[in-house]
Amino acid sequence: MLVLRSVSELKAWRAGVHRVALVPTMGSLHEGHLALLREGRGRVPIGQGSLALSIFVNPTQFNDPRDLASYPRDEAGDLAKAASVGVDLVFCPSDASELYPANASTWIEVEGLDRHLCGATRPGHFRGVCTIVGKLLGLVRPDYAIFGQKDYQQLAIVRRMHRDLLLDGEILGCPTIREPDGLAMSSRNARLSPAARTEALAIPGFLGQVRQRFAMGERSSNALLADAEAQLGPGRIDYVSLVDAEDLQPVASVERPALVAVAVVFGGVRLIDNTVLG
């Protein structure tokens, strides 16, 4: 497994390979990331292409400097996990200046899709995500770039950017991987205290209840989301929303596939999760 730390090395590597699957991450890899990597390996089997992983804690997508400072980092563990699933190349920039040259002033912004959910409560977050993902797609030019559906809004925005910028290759989304008790896997889970970890189970509990109400025929947004505050109670709710699954605009009732998405802070750790109805 090759580990590259500079953009110039990455460009030289890219010139010598033909098919590539890329999984962009911020590291602290867990089973969810490994599932994305396995999907990538399936798309470019050994001998038929290269599986690339990028690990970069992208400063421009953090709107809270404390969140950036406390974001978990475990490079040695990440490299061991990457090797275990057959990654060929890890791009792990030595410094943010590799990707953001001095006075970098060019940004990618997808309008509209970031109006609600995380876009509303984390100003500038998706501009940072799109800018770094745009740079990585430009550098690696992957045949497949693979993202998790836990960050549903991120996946929708990246798909739109990819389409609007007429980029090559395909953007693939993979289902959320969960702990046996239902909590969605996230690098941030490592920062939960045991008490907050238990409280956080309110999230899959709440989403399960919404799915049950939907299965019983309920279609009204207010009724589907009733009790959200009581259910998610021990946490501080950032948002609980029901939006159209395509354009991510709020809906009053579910007539087409819709997304229930939540962001809740437990013990200082902000967790997101979602479920699609219909």
Ligand code: PAF
């Ligand atoms: O989902 C993430 O880990 C990040 O937002 C991404 C896509 C790697 C961009 O920094």
